[in-house]
Amino acid sequence: xxxxxxxxxxxxxxxxxxxxxxxxxxxxxxxxxxxxxxxxxxxxxxxxxxxxxxxxxxxxxxxxxxxxxxxxxxxxxxxxxxxxxxxxxxxxxxxxxxxxxxxxxxxxxxxxxxxxxxxxxxxxxxxxxxxxxxxxxxxxxxxxxxxxxxxxxxxxxxxxxxxxxxxxxxxxxxxxxxxxxxxxxxxxxxxxxxxxxxxxxxxxxxxxxxxxxxxxxxxxxxxxxxxxxxxxxxxxxxxxxxxxxxxxxxxxxxxxxxxxxxxxxxxxxxxxxxxxxxxxxxxxxxxxxxxxxxxxxxxxxxxxxxxxxxxxxxxxxxxxxxxxxxxxxxxxxxxxxxxxxxxxxxxxxxxxxxxxxxxxx
Numbered sequence: 001x002x003x004x005x006x007x008x009x010x011x012x013x014x015x016x017x018x019x020x021x022x023x024x025x026x027x028x029x030x031x032x033x034x035x036x037x038x039x040x041x042x043x044x045x046x047x048x049x050x051x052x053x054x055x056x057x058x059x060x061x062x063x064x065x066x067x068x069x070x071x072x073x074x075x076x077x078x079x080x081x082x083x084x085x086x087x088x089x090x091x092x093x094x095x096x097x098x099x100x101x102x103x104x105x106x107x108x109x110x111x112x113x114x115x116x117x118x119x120x121x122x123x124x125x126x127x128x129x130x131x132x133x134x135x136x137x138x139x140x141x142x143x144x145x146x147x148x149x150x151x152x153x154x155x156x157x158x159x160x161x162x163x164x165x166x167x168x169x170x171x172x173x174x175x176x177x178x179x180x181x182x183x184x185x186x187x188x189x190x191x192x193x194x195x196x197x198x199x200x201x202x203x204x205x206x207x208x209x210x211x212x213x214x215x216x217x218x219x220x221x222x223x224x225x226x227x228x229x230x231x232x233x234x235x236x237x238x239x240x241x242x243x244x245x246x247x248x249x250x251x252x253x254x255x256x257x258x259x260x261x262x263x264x265x266x267x268x269x270x271x272x273x274x275x276x277x278x279x280x281x282x283x284x285x286x287x288x289x290x291x292x293x294x295x296x297x298x299x300x301x302x303x304x305x306x307x308x309x310x311x312x313x314x315x316x317x318x319x320x321x322x323x324x325x326x327x328x329x330x331x332x333x334x335x336x337x338x339x340x341x342x343x344x345x346x347x348x349x350x351x352x353x354x355x356x357x358x359x360x361x
Contacts, residue, residue: 001278002042006262008183009206012109012160014077016257017277018045020212020266021052028057030268035061037270039071042277047186047210047264048103049081049114050095051126055102063104078103079110079186079210081164082149085128087118087140092148096157111149111158112186116142116170142170143177150180162186164210168201175205186210189261191237191252191292192228192299199261211256214263215249217301228299236291244282247275254279255292 003015019038021031031054035046039061046062048055062078065071080103086095096111118138122128128136149161162184163171174182185202189195189211202209218230231237232248241251249265253276256263265276284292 001280003045003277004257004280006208008160008208009181010160010183012183014110014184014208014262015043015045016262017043017253017279018047018077018079018210018262018264019043019273020264021046021048021054021058022266028054032057032061033270034268034273036065037273038277039065041270041274043273044071044075045077045079045262045264047079047212050083050099051081051114055080055099056104059103059105073105076105077109078105079112080108081112081114082145083126084115084117084119085122085126085138087113087138087142087145088121089140089144089148091121092145093151093155093157096152100157107156108158110160110162110184111152112162112164112184113142113145113149113166114164116163116166118142118145143173146174146178150178153180160184162207168198171201171205171207181205182207184208184210184262186212186264188213188301189256189263190214190216190301191231191255191295192216192297193301194259194293194296195261196293196296199259203260209261211261211263213301214256214265215252216299220301228295228297231295234295236295240284240288240291246279246282250275250279251284252292254282254284255289258284258289 003017005013005015007013019034021035035058038046046058048058062071062076066073080099082092082095086092096108099111100106100108118140120128120136120138130136146161152158153161160183161180162182163174164186166174166185166187171182171185185198185207187195187198187209189199189209190213193216195209195211199209216228216231218232231252234248237248237251240246241248244251246254249272253263253265257279265272267273267276
């Protein structure tokens with residue numbers, strides 16, 4: 001079953017469901033097999049990122065599928081993301097070129113600024129840290145970064161450009177100078193955090209919303225007893241699924257599509273990959289959507305609001321290295337869970353979790 005498509009504000013079509021490929025600490029072969037199974041199941045949209053360390057593996061599988069005549073390049077929608085150490089305007093095009101070369105597909109369909117913060121430049125392109133193991137932030141304004149993103153479009157490296165993890169104020173700053181408008185903002189979105197205010201803002205500006213962590217990452221290693229309940233186990237969602245002969249996961253994905261987001265569930269299970277795309281033969285009623293809406297409790301999986309300026313606060317919407325470092329080192333807050341996850345992505349080692357998670361300055 002193929003995913004339906006919508007048209008972005010630049011006229012480009014995007015499938016409304018994709019495969020997430022963040023496979024931290026997994027063997028790259030697992031990602032290759034997941035992409036192989038996804039293509040066979042009807043997926044044409046793949047969400048990737050430089051920091052996921054799997055662009056080459058994904059590109060290899062996609063090229064093989066194209067060579068066998070199973071899929072055409074023009075039918076694929078490949079998203080990847082600019083990493084934080086490449087925010088300087090002059091670094092954006094080379095970073096995009098590197099990703100395009102990794103995929104070996106000639107271009108990418110969507111290039112996103114992964115985060116609205118920058119790190120100090122680092123030859124390895126990962127996460128620079130100081131002698132105490134703290135991230136070293138940069139002072140690059142994402143408006144300059146956006147100008148570099150626009151160059152990527154003009155050079156034919158990507159068809160579209162967009163944002164990831166940006167709030168409404170940050171998006172407004174980009175819109176104020178953009179010659180090429182962002183087509184998408186990718187954010188965490190699931191029933192416990194349905195992002196209605198941000199979704200409405202994006203809709204008013206004709207910016208689509210991609211939903212990562214669509215199930216609320218129930219198996220996250222940093223979950224705490226007081227966290228919102230696992231939505232996949234909720235009786236209300238189970239009952240809706242029983243009505244349509246669908247799993248709770250399928251109900252949640254249908255909900256996210258019905259509220260006009262583009263979910264990108266991650267899975268390495270062939271069965272779940274096939275199930276996740278099998279959501280286009282039913283549609284939730286307004287009453288069922290309202291039932292699931294009630295699960296919204298602002299329950300973020302990544303608790304980084306205080307540190308990365310995702311809500312109103314007295315800091316500028318352009319986080320500088322100085323105020324980021326001040327906020328990071330404030331003794332009343334724990335370490336930024338988002339930074340922890342990014343560290344783990346680079347380390348590929350969950351043993352580092354205890355060294356970073358909830359570490360107090």
